[in-house]
Structures are given as structure tokens and as C-alpha cells.
Amino acid sequence: MQFMLIMNETAAERDKRNDPAVAGDYWGAWTAFVGEIQQAGIVVNGDGLQPPHTATTVRIIDGKRVVQDGPFADTKEQLGGYFTIDVPDLDTALAWAAKSPAASGGSVEVRPIMLPPPNAA
Amino acid sequence: MTTARAGSATSLGKDDVAETVVERARASYGRLIALLSARDGDIAASEDALSEAFAAALRAWPRTGIPANPDAWLLTTARNQLRNAYRHETVKLKAIDEILIRMDASDAKPATIPDMRLALMFVCAHPAIQEDMRTPLMLQTILGLDAGQIGSAFLVSPTTMGQRLVRAKAKIKLAGIGFALPDRDVMAERLDDVLSAIYAAFGTVWDGVDGDGGGQPSLAGEAIFLARLIVSLLPGEPEALGLLALMLYIEARRPARAGPDGAFIPLREQDARLWRRDLILEAEAILTHAGALGRVGRFQLEAAIQSVHVQTPVTGSVNWAALRSLHELLLQHRPSIGAFVSYAAVLLGMGLVEAAREVLDSLEPSDVAHYQPYWVTRHAVLAATQDGEAEAALKRAVGLTRNTSVCAYLLAQARRDRPGPP
Known part of the structure; x- marks a missing residue:
């Protein structure tokens, strides 16, 4: 069964990426986690994302394309990256989620991947 | 008294069959649901398939005789139902299917049916399930209570309870909650969720208003059954023993809680001769056994407090010092409002x-x-x-x-x- 681990970070946690005093620890923790999860052979897909200020949001309002600077919502924690993994059940997915640095410096939402609708084939 | 003889193919009364079916439904419901659902986590589909199997038994057994292993017969029939329901989907053969396929209705050894009820209880009390739905889920899936019975115990209409149960079962399936026992390191925490859900079925019980069940139907018997089940499946867990002892102590006082006119009698004014000595002795033995395992916890402490209460009529005075230190320990373990x-x-x-x-x-x-x-x-x-x-x-x-x-x-x-x- 496939799950997406949606890694959310606080701004303070994310800023560690470029703070020379702590960047080593920050990247070290992520490198260790990514190495372990890759080695387990369960990763379907995964990416880290550039910070929210690099985002551009688009929506259609009254048939017109409206493009905005920044992410969709201004929240305390924001999407920093994701992994899609293939594991037997929720508890296994939660165990991997808990190991990620995001669980300590933010939160990880675990969501099952939607199967194609029954008549799509 | 007439009993239907297993395997006898002739002259079976419809009543004998009905009696056997009802007996199976009571004794094996949770066991069969647990095994059928462990396959893919679809409890709702398993419930439908099993009720079809019970209906088929009522039709077939008067003709064929009651099979040597009724549970295996029911399981096979329910599995076929499920397979029909899934025939348009490509479903991977899992270990559970293997077990189901190897089951043989003529095999009279009931031990061949694996007991997945403990895993099912951990599924029902999983932290991914809304806390107030864990107890209703357990009552329905393990004991086969319907939404109406559960709803009236929790003061919720049958329709509302039915909808909540449907949503909770959908969550179990869609969220991918696995039918496996938790790892050693999360076991204690998750067991506490299971035990708390069982205790919630027992009702709001507090000694100041001993036995205030709120007038709704009591699920005390069901809760004690579940606690006995978990103790039999996890015999080395002191907190499971503690919960069972706690409920037995409280249950022992039930006959003394109301006067002949139904008037409420608080603990200190109860006639201790009406307390059920058999339950108190059983509770004492269980609590002693739990204590010997050397891991104290909330339920053992609450049971110990009850033990002090039932000793009061024996010694003639309340052992306040013991009550005080037990409460102080309890507050260290579980600083709850209660x-x-x-x-x-x-x-x-x-x-x-x-x-x-x-x-x-x-x-x-x-x-x-x-x-x-x-x-x-x-x-x-x-x-x-x-x-x-x-x-x-x-x-x-x-x-x-x-x-x-x-x-x-x-x-x-x-x-x-x-x-x-x-």
C-alpha cells in the first residue's frame, strides 16, 4: 500500500538550511534519513522543496487566470518535501514518518495514495 | 433438553439449527470477523459476508446436519461471499487467504482457526481512530452488538451511531490500518488505548456516586467479557489484569447499590453481605498476580483502591492512609480529573x-x-x-x-x- 509522507516544517526549522551554525546538523539529519529510507527499498518517489517564498500560486477566477506571489495559505508550518513509500500498513508508514527530521521540527502527515477508480481501467 | 448432534444428517429440527446458529453467532462472531477482515481491513464487507453465511447456515443445516466444525463452515461460506463481492477486482492472494483456503469444514479441531481478535482490538483502538469511536467499534466488531444497542448505551440515536460506525470502518480500510500487533516499543502505549476503550464500555464509575450508569443500559458484562478476552490473549500484561480486577471489584458491589425500592445506596452505607464474594476473591487473586509481574500502572492502582474499599467491612474501619498513598501514586501515573x-x-x-x-x-x-x-x-x-x-x-x-x-x-x-x- 502506498502512502505519501507530507513533511511540514516551521519557518525556524527551514531557516536552519542556510544558517552556518546549524546547517551541518540540519543536512546531516536529512542525509541520514534519506539514506536509510532509500536503502529500505520502499521509496516510490520523493523530493525536497524550495522555501515557500519561491512559490507562485495560480487560480481561475471568473474564467480569468489570477497569478499570485507566494504559497496558497499562510500557515505556521509549510510543506518542505514529501516521500511516497510502499509499505504494508499505516503503522509502518507512521514509523518511517516519525524517523524523519520533519517529525521533530514540524509535523508529518501520512496519507494513503488514492487507487484509480474501479472503472478507470 | 435436546441437543443437535454434530454431523447427524437426519431429523434435525429447525429450532435445533436456529439454536446452534445463535450460539455460534455469540461465541464466534468476533473471531470470524477478525479473521475475515484481517485480509484487507474491510470490516464492513466482512460483516455483510458473515451475516450472509449465518443466513445460509439457517437454510442449509436443517438439510445437511450441523457440520463438525461450524466455524470453519461459516468461514468458508463467508469467504466465498467475499470472493464474489471482489470478483471484479484483482486482489492479491495474501497469507490470510491461504489460511482460509486450508480451512476445512469437516475438521473438528477448533484450534485450527487462528485467533485474530487481539489484532482487531488494536485496530479498533488505533490512535488514527477518533477516541470516542474506539469503544463502539470494539463492541460491534468483537461482540456483534448492533448500532441501536451501542447507541442507547452512549445516548446517541441508532442512526447517528450507525453512520459513525460506517465512517470509522471506512477510515480503517482507507487509512491502511494493518491487522498486526504493535511492536514491543509502542505496545504499552497502544495497549493503554485498548484497555481505556474497554473501561469506557464499563461506564462512568466513581465511588462518590458508585454505579452512576446514567440510567442507560449497562455494558458492564460486555466490558468484563472483553477484559477477560484480552487477559487470555495477553496473559503477561499486568495492566490488562489490573483492568479486569478493577471491574470485578466494582461489579461485585452491584447487588448492594440499590435498596429494595430501587433507591441508590452509596458505598459507605451499603450492606457488605450483599457484595459478591466470588467476584471479590477473583479480583484479589488477579490483582495479586498482576502485582507480582512488577510493572505498576493506572489500572492496577485503581483496582488496589477498590481492594481497600472492599476490605473496610472486614476491618471495621476505612484504611485512609492506604487510600491516600494509592491516590498519590495514581496521580503520578495518570493525573486525570477523576x-x-x-x-x-x-x-x-x-x-x-x-x-x-x-x-x-x-x-x-x-x-x-x-x-x-x-x-x-x-x-x-x-x-x-x-x-x-x-x-x-x-x-x-x-x-x-x-x-x-x-x-x-x-x-x-x-x-x-x-x-x-x-
């Missing part, structure tokens, strides 16, 4: 009125606004110091009491408290 209020009642019993009041005052008003035992205890503390606010506290308590005989008792107390002519 434990604080109960602790205040013990301090009051020892004559430490100010200390009792301090404990009550330390609680958040929003946490206790609707907690009946808090207001009963608050009234007792204020009445002990002739505080004018005592009556207001009692009125809050009465307003929060659902059980009519407890209500009558509290109102009578209010009349006694009030000075001057009636």
Missing part, C-alpha cells in the same frame, strides 16, 4: 478539609464544569465548613446526574443539609 476529584474526597474523609478544597480549586473550571463527581465532592467539602455555596454546588451535581435514583439521593442529602425546619 483521580484528582477522588483524591480530594479521600482528603475530606481524613478530615483534611482545607487540603481537599485546595485540590479541587487547582482544577481548571472548564475541565470540571460538566463533571458530576467534582460537584458532589465540592458540595461535601463546602458543607463540611458550613459554606453558603454548598447548596449551589449540590444543585450543579443534581443537574449533571442522569441516574434518577442517584438524583433522589442527592436531593434527600440537600434536605438534610439545610438547617432549620423543613
Whole structure:
């Protein structure tokens, strides 16, 4: 069964990426986690994302394309990256989620991947 | 008494068959649901398939005789139902299918059916399930209670409870909650969720208003059954033993809780001769065994507090010192509102009125606004110091009491408290 681990970070946690005093620890923790999860052979897909200020949001309002600077919502924690993994059940997915640095410096939402609708084939 | 003989193919009365089916439904429901659902987590589909299997048994068994292993017959029939339901989907063959395929209805050894009920209980009480739905899920899936029976015990309409159960089962399937026992490191925490869900079925029980079940149907018997089941499946877990002992102590006092007219009788005024000695002895033995395992916890401490209460008539006096230290330990393990209020009642019993009041005052008003035992205890503390606010506290308590005989008792107390002519 496939799950997406949606890694959310606080701004303070994310800023560690470029703070020379702590960047080593920050990247070290992520490198260790990514190495372990890759080695387990369960990763379907995964990416880290550039910070929210690099985002551009688009929506259609009254048939017109409206493009905005920044992410969709201004929240305390924001999407920093994701992994899609293939594991037997929720508890296994939660165990991997808990190991990620995001669980300590933010939160990880675990969501099952939607199967194609029954008549799509 | 006529009993249907297993395997006899002739002259079986419809009543014999119906009796056997009902008996199987009671004894094996949870076991069969657990095994069928473990396949892909689809509890709702398993329930449908199993009820079809029971209906098929009612049709077939009068003709064929009751099979040597009725559970295996039911399981095979239910599995075929499920397979028909899934025939348009490509479903991977899992270990559970292997077990189901190897099951043979003519095999009379019931031990060949693996017991997945413990895994099912951990699924029902999984932290991904809304807390107030864990108990109803367990009552339905393990014991086969319907939404109406569960709803009336939790003061929710059958329709609402039915919808909530459907949603909870959909969540189990879609969220991918696995039918596996938790790892050693999360076991204690998850077991606590399971035990708490069982205790919730037992009802709100607190000694200040011993047995205030709120007038709704009691699920005490069901809760004790579940606790016995978990003790048999996890014999080395002291907290599971503690929970069973706790409920047996409280259940033992049930016959003494109401007078002949149905009037409520509080713990200290109960006729101890009416307490069920068999249950008390069983509880004592279980608690002793739990204690020997050397891992103390919330349920063992609560059971120990009950043990002190039942010793009172034997020794002739309340062992307040023991009650106090047990409550202090309990607060270290589980600082719940209930434990604080109960602790205040013990301090009051020892004559430490100010200390009792301090404990009550330390609680958040929003946490206790609707907690009946808090207001009963608050009234007792204020009445002990002739505080004018005592009556207001009692009125809050009465307003929060659902059980009519407890209500009558509290109102009578209010009349006694009030000075001057009636």
C-alpha cells in the first residue's frame, strides 16, 4: 500500500538550511534519513522543496487566470518535501514518518495514495 | 433438553439449527470477523459476508446436519461471499487467504482457526481512530452488538451511531490500518488505548456516586467479557489484569447499590453481605498476580483502591492512609480529573478539609464544569465548613446526574443539609 509522507516544517526549522551554525546538523539529519529510507527499498518517489517564498500560486477566477506571489495559505508550518513509500500498513508508514527530521521540527502527515477508480481501467 | 448432534444428517429440527446458529453467532462472531477482515481491513464487507453465511447456515443445516466444525463452515461460506463481492477486482492472494483456503469444514479441531481478535482490538483502538469511536467499534466488531444497542448505551440515536460506525470502518480500510500487533516499543502505549476503550464500555464509575450508569443500559458484562478476552490473549500484561480486577471489584458491589425500592445506596452505607464474594476473591487473586509481574500502572492502582474499599467491612474501619498513598501514586501515573476529584474526597474523609478544597480549586473550571463527581465532592467539602455555596454546588451535581435514583439521593442529602425546619 502506498502512502505519501507530507513533511511540514516551521519557518525556524527551514531557516536552519542556510544558517552556518546549524546547517551541518540540519543536512546531516536529512542525509541520514534519506539514506536509510532509500536503502529500505520502499521509496516510490520523493523530493525536497524550495522555501515557500519561491512559490507562485495560480487560480481561475471568473474564467480569468489570477497569478499570485507566494504559497496558497499562510500557515505556521509549510510543506518542505514529501516521500511516497510502499509499505504494508499505516503503522509502518507512521514509523518511517516519525524517523524523519520533519517529525521533530514540524509535523508529518501520512496519507494513503488514492487507487484509480474501479472503472478507470 | 435436546441437543443437535454434530454431523447427524437426519431429523434435525429447525429450532435445533436456529439454536446452534445463535450460539455460534455469540461465541464466534468476533473471531470470524477478525479473521475475515484481517485480509484487507474491510470490516464492513466482512460483516455483510458473515451475516450472509449465518443466513445460509439457517437454510442449509436443517438439510445437511450441523457440520463438525461450524466455524470453519461459516468461514468458508463467508469467504466465498467475499470472493464474489471482489470478483471484479484483482486482489492479491495474501497469507490470510491461504489460511482460509486450508480451512476445512469437516475438521473438528477448533484450534485450527487462528485467533485474530487481539489484532482487531488494536485496530479498533488505533490512535488514527477518533477516541470516542474506539469503544463502539470494539463492541460491534468483537461482540456483534448492533448500532441501536451501542447507541442507547452512549445516548446517541441508532442512526447517528450507525453512520459513525460506517465512517470509522471506512477510515480503517482507507487509512491502511494493518491487522498486526504493535511492536514491543509502542505496545504499552497502544495497549493503554485498548484497555481505556474497554473501561469506557464499563461506564462512568466513581465511588462518590458508585454505579452512576446514567440510567442507560449497562455494558458492564460486555466490558468484563472483553477484559477477560484480552487477559487470555495477553496473559503477561499486568495492566490488562489490573483492568479486569478493577471491574470485578466494582461489579461485585452491584447487588448492594440499590435498596429494595430501587433507591441508590452509596458505598459507605451499603450492606457488605450483599457484595459478591466470588467476584471479590477473583479480583484479589488477579490483582495479586498482576502485582507480582512488577510493572505498576493506572489500572492496577485503581483496582488496589477498590481492594481497600472492599476490605473496610472486614476491618471495621476505612484504611485512609492506604487510600491516600494509592491516590498519590495514581496521580503520578495518570493525573486525570477523576483521580484528582477522588483524591480530594479521600482528603475530606481524613478530615483534611482545607487540603481537599485546595485540590479541587487547582482544577481548571472548564475541565470540571460538566463533571458530576467534582460537584458532589465540592458540595461535601463546602458543607463540611458550613459554606453558603454548598447548596449551589449540590444543585450543579443534581443537574449533571442522569441516574434518577442517584438524583433522589442527592436531593434527600440537600434536605438534610439545610438547617432549620423543613
